Amino acid sequence: MSNHKPKLPILFFFLLLLFLLASLAASQEFTYKGFRAGAAGGNPNLTLNGVTEPQPHGILRLTNETSRLIGHAFYPSPLRLVDRNGTAVSFSTQFAFAVVPEYPKLGGHGFAFVAAPDPRLRGALPSQYLGLLSAADVGNATNHVFAVEFDTVQDFEFGDINDNHVGVDLNSLVSNASASAAPVNLKSGDTVLAWVDYDGAARRLNVSIATGSSEKPAAPLISFRVDLSAVFREQMYVGFSASTGLLASSHYLMGWSFRLGGGAAPKLDLSSLPSLPRPKDGKNRTSLILAAAFSAFVALVLLAGAGAYAAYRYKNRDVIEPWELDYGPHRFKYAELRRATRGFRERELLGSGGFGKVYRGVLPGSGETVAVKRVSHESRQGLREFVAEIASIGRLRHRNLVQLQGWCRRRGDLLLVYDYMPNGSLDRHLFGGDHLKASRLTWPARHRILCDVASALLYLHEGWEHVVLHRDVKASNVLLDADMSARLGDFGLAKLHERGTNPSTTRVVGTLGYLAPELTRTGKATAAADVFAFGALVLEVVAGRRPIEPRAPPEELVLAEWAWERYVAGEVDKVLDERLGGAYDAAEVAATVKVGLWCSHPSPAARPTMREVARYLEGGEAGEVPEPPPPPPHPPAYSGEVGFDDFVHSYPSSSFERAAAAGAGWDGGTQTSVATFPYSPLSMRSCHVSV
Numbered sequence: 001m002s003n004h005k006p007k008l009p010i011l012f013f014f015l016l017l018l019f020l021l022a023s024l025a026a027s028q029e030f031t032y033k034g035f036r037a038g039a040a041g042g043n044p045n046l047t048l049n050g051v052t053e054p055q056p057h058g059i060l061r062l063t064n065e066t067s068r069l070i071g072h073a074f075y076p077s078p079l080r081l082v083d084r085n086g087t088a089v090s091f092s093t094q095f096a097f098a099v100v101p102e103y104p105k106l107g108g109h110g111f112a113f114v115a116a117p118d119p120r121l122r123g124a125l126p127s128q129y130l131g132l133l134s135a136a137d138v139g140n141a142t143n144h145v146f147a148v149e150f151d152t153v154q155d156f157e158f159g160d161i162n163d164n165h166v167g168v169d170l171n172s173l174v175s176n177a178s179a180s181a182a183p184v185n186l187k188s189g190d191t192v193l194a195w196v197d198y199d200g201a202a203r204r205l206n207v208s209i210a211t212g213s214s215e216k217p218a219a220p221l222i223s224f225r226v227d228l229s230a231v232f233r234e235q236m237y238v239g240f241s242a243s244t245g246l247l248a249s250s251h252y253l254m255g256w257s258f259r260l261g262g263g264a265a266p267k268l269d270l271s272s273l274p275s276l277p278r279p280k281d282g283k284n285r286t287s288l289i290l291a292a293a294f295s296a297f298v299a300l301v302l303l304a305g306a307g308a309y310a311a312y313r314y315k316n317r318d319v320i321e322p323w324e325l326d327y328g329p330h331r332f333k334y335a336e337l338r339r340a341t342r343g344f345r346e347r348e349l350l351g352s353g354g355f356g357k358v359y360r361g362v363l364p365g366s367g368e369t370v371a372v373k374r375v376s377h378e379s380r381q382g383l384r385e386f387v388a389e390i391a392s393i394g395r396l397r398h399r400n401l402v403q404l405q406g407w408c409r410r411r412g413d414l415l416l417v418y419d420y421m422p423n424g425s426l427d428r429h430l431f432g433g434d435h436l437k438a439s440r441l442t443w444p445a446r447h448r449i450l451c452d453v454a455s456a457l458l459y460l461h462e463g464w465e466h467v468v469l470h471r472d473v474k475a476s477n478v479l480l481d482a483d484m485s486a487r488l489g490d491f492g493l494a495k496l497h498e499r500g501t502n503p504s505t506t507r508v509v510g511t512l513g514y515l516a517p518e519l520t521r522t523g524k525a526t527a528a529a530d531v532f533a534f535g536a537l538v539l540e541v542v543a544g545r546r547p548i549e550p551r552a553p554p555e556e557l558v559l560a561e562w563a564w565e566r567y568v569a570g571e572v573d574k575v576l577d578e579r580l581g582g583a584y585d586a587a588e589v590a591a592t593v594k595v596g597l598w599c600s601h602p603s604p605a606a607r608p609t610m611r612e613v614a615r616y617l618e619g620g621e622a623g624e625v626p627e628p629p630p631p632p633p634h635p636p637a638y639s640g641e642v643g644f645d646d647f648v649h650s651y652p653s654s655s656f657e658r659a660a661a662a663g664a665g666w667d668g669g670t671q672t673s674v675a676t677f678p679y680s681p682l683s684m685r686s687c688h689v690s691v
């Protein structure tokens with residue numbers, strides 16, 4: 001009998017062991033203290049994508065300081081982030097990263113911890129998309145992408161709170177929860193430790209960050225109640241993504257630990273992780289100075305040798321001034337752009353006007369198709385100010401703006417490199433005389449184009465610290481991408497041409513028919529003048545005819561005026577483009593016409609803001625758009641300084657620029673009078689417009 005006594009405790013012991021083993025199987029953990037390349041010289045046990053590269057010190061670099069890059073690094077095998085019941089399980093992770101921006105205060109673009117069903121994240125875009133999603137995917141529940149972003153650029157498109165924040169992103173780049181990282185400065189270049197903990201039972205996600213200490217702060221930065229069950233698929237890959245935009249940062253990862261199934265991830269100690277070599281260190285500085293001195297010496301010797309050659313090349317150099325180096329990598333080499341456009345061949349010409357010629361180009365390095373705009377300008381000072389400005393407007397990111405990739409300057413030429421838009425300009429679709437093209441402009445397509453342009457203008461006017469004026473909204477500046485989404489191009493360019501060689505003169509630049517009447521009096525570009533131009537565009541798209549149509553009967557010459565008369569007479573359908581063939585949503589058309597008329601009001605104060613415009617256009621219901629205020633009852637006196645016929649002859653293409661190109665040219669400074677149109681919202685009182 002006594003022999004059998006110990007059996008019960010042994011049974012308990014085995015059961016306990018079994019239970020422990022079972023729970024161990026459900027949990028999983030790993031730790032990377034640095035990312036040294038494996039024995040075979042391959043990747044450090046991670047799936048790397050994009051430009052991610054292990055560095056000699058065991059640091060993983062996701063991006064360098066080149067613009068528009070994506071880097072990914074994922075744990076090589078998928079993890080079961082949901083249990084058998086489909087409920088998201090607890091996990092905990094800790095990682096150490098650093099963001100070293102190209103210019104101390106301007107980050108670009110950010111870094112994120114990600115869980116996704118596919119470690120390749122196909123179709124993901126750089127810049128504000130952080131290498132996570134494509135523009136079309138943002139917000140789709142089918143993405144199954146969970147991310148914690150460490151964002152160093154404020155993107156208004158996604159409602160970012162500032163340019164130094166942490167956000168929780170579910171299937172989108174619009175954060176579901178976010179908090180300023182302060183006092184931590186994410187783009188300081190210091191190693192940042194981050195903790196992301198999800199409690200599956202309590203359905204709570206906590207995110208903490210710290211610099212200079214390996215200890216987790218007592219209170220989390222973000223504590224967000226969320227059930228990740230719907231976001232996670234059965235098998236998910238975890239890892240990191242980083243991207244750069246026009247401005248760039250190097251994104252580094254120094255260490256990573258992860259634990260699945262409850263409990264905290266293994267602690268990372270800053271002292272045991274590789275650290276970035278800091279040029280700020282005293283030692284490094286000495287060696288840097290030595291290296292610089294040595295290079296200077298070598299450079300001197302080389303310079304002496306290359307003197308003759310340099311003198312030979314001097315005449316044809318790219319113009320690089322010290323201030324331009326501040327924007328370094330985004331400058332393209334002239335030779336590169338010349339090669340891309342095959343020496344600016346006529347056959348590569350996409351169009352001209354709008355301040356210059358536009359060529360199609362294929363970048364020699366990436367094979368990417370781009371549009372290269374060649375702008376000539378007589379004033380070096382004007383160009384300099386303008387390039388300084390593109391450094392800031394180049395940071396503007398919006399899906400309805402044509403993305404500026406970079407620039408190059410050579411003598412009086414400025415070359416601007418933009419994303420290539422395969423479907424060309426709206427102008428060509430509306431008036432190209434090509435039946436096929438116009439037939440693609442169904443009412444839904446036209447309405448969407450107008451909403452797209454409104455949203456781009458709203459972003460320019462209100463989405464940035466200061467108001468960015470477009471100054472030249474017109475159909476030929478609205479470009480259509482592969483899926484016929486509209487993007488506004490050339491913003492800010494008009495400003496370049498407002499400044500002449502003589503800084504005290506301001507020239508009104510714009511395109512007749514889109515020019516707000518007050519502009520020609522005051523010469524001062526305003527948001528209301530952009531709204532006016534947008535109004536002209538709205539009516540143009542609805543009617544399928546130009547804002548000023550010289551071939552039309554006199555009463556129909558000025559589209560806005562004619563449309564107003566038809567509107568008052570209750571005959572809006574007479575204004576509509578016949579090519580629509582009656583296939584349209586009447587309420588939407590009515591609302592759109594109202595918005596167009598309202599924007600075209602001669603008084604700037606009476607026009608709506610772009611915010612109102614965007615709301616009414618998207619809203620669609622005619623009833624929601626207030627009655628546009630009628631234009632002043634009495635037409636301004638017809639000055640008759642220049643006959644109407646003169647005007648038509650002077651501006652056959654209805655564009656100041658082309659008129660200038662054909663006539664006096666930019667330097668002419670000729671005073672050109674523009675006739676007044678009776679009873680016209682576009683009327684201008686014998687204004688003197690210098691072209």
Ligand SMILES: *[C@@H]1O[C@H](CO)[C@@H](O)[C@H](O)[C@H]1NC(C)=O
Pocket residue numbers: 030031032038044045
């Ligand atoms: C990486 O893989 C090697 C060989 O498979 C293994 O010995 C090592 O422990 C792995 N390291 C990590 C951090 O998982």
Ligand SMILES: *[C@@H]1O[C@H](CO)[C@@H](O)[C@H](O)[C@H]1NC(C)=O
Pocket residue numbers: 051064065066
């Ligand atoms: C950054 O990485 C890309 C791709 O690996 C490379 O083409 C580029 O030259 C690198 N830029 C710098 C500044 O090292």
